[in-house]
Amino acid sequence: MSSNCAPSATRYRRRSHHAIMGATLELVSEVGYSKLTVEAIAARAGVGKQTVYRWWPSKAAVLRDAVLHLCQDASGAVRDIPDTGDLAADLKAVLRATADTMSHPRYDLPARALAAAGIADAALGAQLVSGILEPQLRLYVRRLGAAQRSGQVEAGIDLRVALELLTGPLAFRWLMGDAPLTHAYTDTLVDLVLRGLAPRPS
Amino acid sequence: MSSNCAPSATRYRRRSHHAIMGATLELVSEVGYSKLTVEAIAARAGVGKQTVYRWWPSKAAVLRDAVLHLCQDASGAVRDIPDTGDLAADLKAVLRATADTMSHPRYDLPARALAAAGIADAALGAQLVSGILEPQLRLYVRRLGAAQRSGQVEAGIDLRVALELLTGPLAFRWLMGDAPLTHAYTDTLVDLVLRGLAPRPS
Numbered sequence: 020m021s022s023n024c025a026p027s028a029t030r031y032r033r034r035s036h037h038a039i040m041g042a043t044l045e046l047v048s049e050v051g052y053s054k055l056t057v058e059a060i061a062a063r064a065g066v067g068k069q070t071v072y073r074w075w076p077s078k079a080a081v082l083r084d085a086v087l088h089l090c091q092d093a094s095g096a097v098r099d100i101p102d103t104g105d106l107a108a109d110l111k112a113v114l115r116a117t118a119d120t121m122s123h124p125r126y127d128l129p130a131r132a133l134a135a136a137g138i139a140d141a142a143l144g145a146q147l148v149s150g151i152l153e154p155q156l157r158l159y160v161r162r163l164g165a166a167q168r169s170g171q172v173e174a175g176i177d178l179r180v181a182l183e184l185l186t187g188p189l190a191f192r193w194l195m196g197d198a199p200l201t202h203a204y205t206d207t208l209v210d211l212v213l214r215g216l217a218p219r220p221s
Numbered sequence: 222m223s224s225n226c227a228p229s230a231t232r233y234r235r236r237s238h239h240a241i242m243g244a245t246l247e248l249v250s251e252v253g254y255s256k257l258t259v260e261a262i263a264a265r266a267g268v269g270k271q272t273v274y275r276w277w278p279s280k281a282a283v284l285r286d287a288v289l290h291l292c293q294d295a296s297g298a299v300r301d302i303p304d305t306g307d308l309a310a311d312l313k314a315v316l317r318a319t320a321d322t323m324s325h326p327r328y329d330l331p332a333r334a335l336a337a338a339g340i341a342d343a344a345l346g347a348q349l350v351s352g353i354l355e356p357q358l359r360l361y362v363r364r365l366g367a368a369q370r371s372g373q374v375e376a377g378i379d380l381r382v383a384l385e386l387l388t389g390p391l392a393f394r395w396l397m398g399d400a401p402l403t404h405a406y407t408d409t410l411v412d413l414v415l416r417g418l419a420p421r422p423s
Contacts, residue, residue, distance in 0.1 A: 051341055051342070052341060053255040053341075131340055131341060132341055134340060134396075135337040135338070135340040135341035136337070136341075137397075138333055138336060138337040138340065138396050138397075139253055139254060139255075139333065139334055139337035139338075140253070141398065144397065144398055145398070147397075148397055148398070148399040152397060152399060153399070176413065177409055177413075179400075180390070180406065180409050180410060180413055181413060183389075183390035183393070183394065183410075184386050184389075184390060184410075184413065184414065186390075186393070187385075187386075187389035187390030187391070187392070187393040187394070188382070188385035188386060188388075188389030188390070189389070190389070190393045191385070191388070191389040191392045191393045191396075192385065192389070194336075194340050194393075194396070195339075195340075195346065195349075195350055195354060196343065196346055196347070196350070197350040197354060197355070198381075204382065207379055207382050208382060208385075208386075211378065211379075211382055211383060211386065211417050211418075212386065212417060213417075214416075214417040214418075215413050215414060215415075215416040215417025215418070216413075216416075216417070220422075
């Protein structure tokens with residue numbers, strides 16, 4: 020009996036979880052973060068409100084996990100930065116993929132709502148930084164560190180500041196929506212930043 | 222009679238305007254943007270709700286003008302970028318002043334609330350970009366353009382992308398609150414960016 024029951028309960032949990040994530044992303048795109056409620060998420064997902072609250076303490080926590088799942092699903096998400104030995108090519112590939120993900124409506128609206136909520140609310144902001152942003156930034160530090168060791172980046176350059184030259188402009192352009200996130204833009208960004216990071220002829 | 226009446230009416234309008242701006246900044250810092258209302262602004266400013274609506278169509282418009290006034294008041298606001306001929310010194314002075322302003326609680330909370338609202342709402346975001354962001358970015362284009370003409374910046378470099386290497390990291394660090402906006406940071410940022418912009422020895 021339990022061998023029949025347990026997988027079904029697991030399946031139910033998995034289906035509910037998946038439905039809640041999807042409902043959250045749809046709703047925040049439709050009504051915005053300030054009008055998002057746990058009640059509406061539960062109704063759209065076809066589960067009870069208590070099912071949502073069993074897993075998440077607040078709408079902020081549901082949205083954070085929904086965007087996190089979305090990032091992990093996105094084909095263009097930065098799970099790792101390749102190291103082919105060609106730093107410019109590797110960074111261009113990653114920044115193009117990141118720009119494509121950020122520009123995609125499925126990601127853009129929920130991630131924008133979450134970012135806005137985190138900017139206005141310091142506690143949520145700190146969670147987003149430690150849970151989403153910092154793990155991504157560490158990938159850049161690792162890749163730039165490898166390039167520094169192989170002599171493609173000047174020794175002594177502060178890699179934390181260096182990586183922000185890549186991620187800061189892209190992220191700020193995305194948040195402001197003041198100019199398009201084209202591949203031509205991200206390629207120019209990489210070329211200009213690497214001019215500054217390259218070792219000087221001695 | 223009109224010579225007595227007009228200045229008094231003008232004084233009243235000026236006082237009301239000033240009180241509304243101050244009340245808006247205080248309230249958004251206290252309760253956040255989503256709980257900010259025109260009613261509460263009017264009550265705090267000691268004016269009728271209709272006085273607020275006579276000048277502004279929405280709470281977003283009041284907050285935008287309040288932050289704009291604050292920027293213009295702030296001693297560290299970028300009204301112009303000096304041109305002493307020393308590009309690094311001029312940019313360091315401006316970025317230090319900008320970081321100081323952004324870090325100041327009087328500016329930080331209202332400007333953060335406004336930025337968050339603009340990120341979540343495309344129409345408001347477009348107003349902030351054209352009314353606040355773009356005029357600032359044009360100052361950088363002008364200063365970098367002068368440096369390009371005097372041979373301190375490589376010819377052919379896209380100045381719009383170049384300026385984002387300065388403003389993007391600083392703004393994104395401010396919005397994320399993931400690392401402090403120190404003068405050491407902004408100086409390092411300027412040095413690293415100018416390494417990339419400097420003409421290559423031919």
